[in-house]
């Protein structure tokens with residue numbers, strides 16, 4: 001039998017592991033273990049062009065600028081609750097890409113391209129997990145499809161946003177993602193905080209499902225710090241990762257099982273919690289408000305009203321809102337998941353979504369609200385300046 005030579009040996013331990021004889025105490029509840037090619041194989045097969053690299057790098061920087069108040073636009077993270085159909089995702093990206101160019105002076109639009117769904121109990125866990133929506137769980141195909149869809153979205157000139165759920169998935173996809181979320185069910189998870197600390201893009205932490213905002217603020221602090229933890233590298237080898245800490249973590253207010261939390265008071269309290277968490281210079285200027293989930297009771301009509309309310313407050317000069325998240329698709333509402341040929345085209349198979357025409361209306365409203373906020377700020381600084389001149 002091959003011997004592991006102890007913690008200081010530099011020997012390739014993957015080789016040793018492959019030959020080890022396993023005791024009956026392992027894999028008790030495992031049915032099958034299917035190897036999947038390492039991340040590098042997927043990246044080589046579906047690579048980024050120079051233009052896409054530029055898109056991802058520029059949009060990450062712009063998102064950071066909005067979050068830290070160096071850019072007065074509003075970040076808008078909008079798109080389906082989950083992606084289940086490559087064709088519909090491309091169709092949606094095409095529509096959104098066109099609107100993004102028209103509204104880019106006022107809105108920094110990023111498309112929700114969510115492939116992993118955290119479940120309260122059980123249910124369809126997203127395109128990577130079960131790409132055929134039929135319980136065949138072809139994860140290899142799902143991962144390949146996810147990369148291809150991200151490339152399609154990028155070809156429309158759109159930056160992509162996604163939720164990081166599984167700690168291995170980012171190695172396969174993160175080169176194509178400009179903004180990441182850690183969901184309400186994972187906001188207190190050390191594994192996700194470690195992950196965020198090494199991610200190359202801004203990361204938003206949701207308040208927890210029971211409404212705890214401090215957990216998200218603590219996450220911003222924890223993830224701004226360096227960490228050491230186990231992970232895999234692009235070749236699929238287990239490694240000890242050492243991260244630098246992420247300076248662009250921020251809070252997402254998503255409401256809770258007790259009701260909404262998007263009021264002016266909620267925003268102010270979240271920003272106070274962020275500062276109290278000792279996050280220091282990495283503290284964002286504002287928060288993102290998720291108009292869906294607990295803020296709308298997962299009702300798309302209510303969600304649109306929340307966006308209208310936010311637009312009115314932004315137009316009125318409220319500036320603690322750095323971004324808005326919306327769940328929107330081609331068709332409104334939702335349907336039960338199932339094989340593609342049984343589904344209504346362009347309709348969500350997870351949470352209810354706002355239909356495209358209403359989405360377009362709301363995005364134009366948000367853009368106009370930003371113009372009003374900007375005009376107000378210019379007027380205020382002019383009258384402040386004049387006051388100074390008169391002194």
Ligand SMILES: O=C[C@H](O)[C@H](O)COP(=O)(O)O
Pocket residue numbers: 081117118119120121122123293350351
């Ligand atoms: O965003 C999607 C859902 O809200 C999330 O995945 C939880 O869904 P569930 O409560 O239906 O499992």
Ligand SMILES: C=C(OP(=O)(O)O)C(=O)O
Pocket residue numbers: 081114117118163182183184185206254293
């Ligand atoms: C699952 C999501 O949100 P939350 O974690 O807030 O439930 C989501 O945004 O898709």
